[in-house]
Amino acid sequence: MRITPAERRGLLGHRHLLAPGDRAGLVEDVAETLVGLHATDAASVVLSARARVREPSPVDVERALYEDRTLLRMHCMRRTLFVVPTDLVPVFHHSTSEAIARRERAVLLKHLAATGPARNERWLNAAETAALAALTRLGEAGAVELTAEVPALQETVVMSPGKPYQQTQRVGGWVLRLLAMEGRIRRGRPLGGWTSNQFRYSVAPEMPPMDPTEARTELLRLWLACYGPGTLEDLTWWTGWPNGQVREALGRIGPAEVEMAEGTGFALSADRLAAELGTDDAATPWAALLPGLDPATMGWKHRDWYVDPAHRPLLYDSAGNGGPTVWWNGEIVGAWAQRADGEIAWRLLVDRGAEARDAVEAEAAALQEWLAHHRMVTRFPAPLTKELTA
Structure with missing residues (x-):
C-alpha cells in the first residue's frame, strides 16, 4: 500500500480532531485520541484542547485535571511532561516512565555523591520518606512549601562544576520530580492560573501493575491509531525507546507496511487506513492556530510532509x-x-x-x-x- 504526503495531510485533520466535523465533546476525548497532550508549557494543554473541542473552556481542562481527576500530568515519552487519561497512566508509566525514573535516580545519586560520602542512596531514601510524610500531613503543597517543611530538601548540589554555566540547585526539585516519575506523587492545581508551570503536589494512589512489554505494545498501538503510518524513526523518536523495544512492540502488533515518501512506514491496519482515505472528512477545509509543542507539530520525527x-x-x-x-x-x-x-x-x-x-x-x-x-x-x-x- 502507498500513501502520499497529500493523503497524510488529509488524514491529519480527521485524526487530530481539527476538521470542523471531527471536534470532540470533552478534553478527555482529546487527550485519549492524541495519546496525551504536551504539557511542558502549561498553556499548551489548554490551547491544544481549545483547537479540538466543540465548546472550549479552560474550566473544562481544570475540571478534568483537578476535580474529576480523569487526566493526569506526568513525565513519560522523551522525559517530557504530558497530560494523559488517568485510566491509561499504567500504560505510560510501565512502558516509559519507569525507565526514565531509574535513569533520573542514577543521575541524582551521582550529583549527591560529588558533595560527600554521606549523600548516598540511604540519604536520598530518607529525604524521600520525609517528603512523602510531609505531603501526607499537608494533603497538598507546592515545592517551596514542602521544601520548607523538609530540611533535607533544602540541601544543594552543584551542576556542571567549573563550567561557565555552573549552577547550584536545591535537591528539593530533583526529589519531587523523581517521586512524580516513579508514580509516588502527582501534580495538582497550579499555584497561579492555567498558564502557570508551578504546581502543588499530593501523594498518589498506588500504581496498578502492568507488564512493561504489554504496556509498550499498547502505547504503540495507540500511536499508530492516531499518528500512523509512521517510520521506525518516527516511532523511536516519539516514544524515546531503544530500537529493539520498538521493533518488539511492532512485532506483537503486526502492523501493515505502507510505502511513504520517507520510506517504509507502519499503519495499524491497511483496511482501516484505506477506509479513512476514502471518506469525505479528509477533504473538509480547515484552519487552526496551534500552540507551541502541540501534538500535531511534534508527532513525528520526519516532518517534511507537513x-x-x-x-x-x-x-x-x-x-x-x-x-x-x-x-x-x-x-x-x-x-x-x-x-x-x-x-x-x-x-x-x-x-x-x-x-x-x-x-x-x-x-x-x-x-x-x-x-x-x-x-x-x-x-x-x-x-x-x-x-x-x-
Missing part, C-alpha cells in the same frame, strides 16, 4: 521544539504569537489562496477574543515567534 524544510528553522528552535503554528488543511503555513497587549500577531510563510487567508484571519480573531483576559509566554519560542512579539 512543513516545508526551508521553514523549519523559523518554526522550531535549535532543540527541535515547535513554536505556535498556523495550519491550513494539514500543513503548517505560518506562525502566530500573542503580544504583550493581547493582540494575536500572525504571519503566513506560503500563499494558499484567499480562502486560507480569510480562514486564518477568522481563527486569529476568535483566539484573540478567547484570550482577552489572559497573557501567555511561550516557553520555547521559535525564531519567528520571537520576531512576531518583538
Whole structure:
C-alpha cells in the first residue's frame, strides 16, 4: 500500500480532531485520541484542547485535571511532561516512565555523591520518606512549601562544576520530580492560573501493575491509531525507546507496511487506513492556530510532509521544539504569537489562496477574543515567534 504526503495531510485533520466535523465533546476525548497532550508549557494543554473541542473552556481542562481527576500530568515519552487519561497512566508509566525514573535516580545519586560520602542512596531514601510524610500531613503543597517543611530538601548540589554555566540547585526539585516519575506523587492545581508551570503536589494512589512489554505494545498501538503510518524513526523518536523495544512492540502488533515518501512506514491496519482515505472528512477545509509543542507539530520525527524544510528553522528552535503554528488543511503555513497587549500577531510563510487567508484571519480573531483576559509566554519560542512579539 502507498500513501502520499497529500493523503497524510488529509488524514491529519480527521485524526487530530481539527476538521470542523471531527471536534470532540470533552478534553478527555482529546487527550485519549492524541495519546496525551504536551504539557511542558502549561498553556499548551489548554490551547491544544481549545483547537479540538466543540465548546472550549479552560474550566473544562481544570475540571478534568483537578476535580474529576480523569487526566493526569506526568513525565513519560522523551522525559517530557504530558497530560494523559488517568485510566491509561499504567500504560505510560510501565512502558516509559519507569525507565526514565531509574535513569533520573542514577543521575541524582551521582550529583549527591560529588558533595560527600554521606549523600548516598540511604540519604536520598530518607529525604524521600520525609517528603512523602510531609505531603501526607499537608494533603497538598507546592515545592517551596514542602521544601520548607523538609530540611533535607533544602540541601544543594552543584551542576556542571567549573563550567561557565555552573549552577547550584536545591535537591528539593530533583526529589519531587523523581517521586512524580516513579508514580509516588502527582501534580495538582497550579499555584497561579492555567498558564502557570508551578504546581502543588499530593501523594498518589498506588500504581496498578502492568507488564512493561504489554504496556509498550499498547502505547504503540495507540500511536499508530492516531499518528500512523509512521517510520521506525518516527516511532523511536516519539516514544524515546531503544530500537529493539520498538521493533518488539511492532512485532506483537503486526502492523501493515505502507510505502511513504520517507520510506517504509507502519499503519495499524491497511483496511482501516484505506477506509479513512476514502471518506469525505479528509477533504473538509480547515484552519487552526496551534500552540507551541502541540501534538500535531511534534508527532513525528520526519516532518517534511507537513512543513516545508526551508521553514523549519523559523518554526522550531535549535532543540527541535515547535513554536505556535498556523495550519491550513494539514500543513503548517505560518506562525502566530500573542503580544504583550493581547493582540494575536500572525504571519503566513506560503500563499494558499484567499480562502486560507480569510480562514486564518477568522481563527486569529476568535483566539484573540478567547484570550482577552489572559497573557501567555511561550516557553520555547521559535525564531519567528520571537520576531512576531518583538
